Amino acid sequence: MHILVYDGAEEQDFIGPRDVFGHAVHAGGAVETSLVRPGGPGEVTCAFGTRIVVDQGWRPTEADILVIPGGGWAKPDGPGVHRLRSSPTVLDGLRRAHRSGVVLAGVCTGVMALSAAGLLKGRPCTTHHLATDVLAQEGGELVSSRVVDDKDVVTAGGVTSGLDLALWMVTRECGAPVAARIEAVMEYEQRATVWRRD
Template sequence: MLAQIVLFDGFDPLDVIAPYEVLYAGGVASGGAVSVELVSAEGPREVVSGTGGLALRATAALDPGRAGLVLVPGASGRVGEPGEVPGHDAGAGSCQRDASIPVLLGRTLTTELPALLTAATENPEVTVCAVCGGSLVLAMAGLLEGRHATTHHRGMDLLDATGVHAVNARVVDDGDLVTGAGVTSGLDLGLYLLEREVGPRIAHAVEELFAHERRGTVWRAEGPEPARP
């Protein structure tokens, strides 16, 4: 199983690194059943995050035609309202550090990423995943209407506004769409994906390796509706 983790300008490093390490360790534990690649819409390049100018290298272009997982992270940067980006002429790293998270997420819509993600959602052999604000990228691209998803608690209203059934859960499994809430949920999302796609024994081995116990119940649209008080 190939997991393509998407990098875009201003991405949140923990949204990328947490699931990357979990899935990579799952590949080692399973004898190569999982492989992980950092990709971007533009192809191989250095991509600057929204945290202190930290950069990671995308080694390939996002390919929605390849079976497996496509995982979209959120953004990190100045927390505030959308608007003009201070220091825009001071270089890409400075620009991303100064931009607010909504601006950084919104910029993804001006790239080739929405078209590539659309193709990924249309591929029956791909499960699209997101951590934190990555759900908002998908929602703003019009790809989550009528679906169940979660995101960081500050973005739940925006999910609702785009026609998504926002669920206040750590991880939400909606079939070929699996989403995680705040940034550290990338660990839980990665472990759940290992359990779902490779098996619980592999997931448990990685959980032990990282000394991290998953939090909360993975929400699915199954079972009886709970009674309202």
């Protein structure tokens, strides 16, 4: 499993899922997680100034699941998801990942990178409330749910929704008992019902 991080990424959007997936290992889940960075290894400066060193570059077809956090939506000219949306390399990488069978999981406005890649047209999805109008204009079928599971694309709306998305992915891939053990350790329970395509 990979979590894509980039300059301007919202800290909570990727740290929450990283924490959940880390606890999954101790709860009996067969989960391996790496932070990856577009363009290769290097330092990332996040939305609130946190600096992290990412040791691994993003290779679109290497993971089973790719989590894309959001960040910077309110500042179109600054670092953040708008730069992902305008990067042909990133958008092509998302399309390649999707074609190769990688499950794409967008958190908050990270969903908007998937939308810019054309991967949400005509599909049920959600995002942060400040971006829903754009998502609808780009062809996404908005669902009023915290987490929307459309099989090979999973989306979550809201800054803290990364926790819920990650717990749902653990439930889906490793089973409810593993997710329940994580919830107990983190003293956090998944919020709301997951909308899931039959």
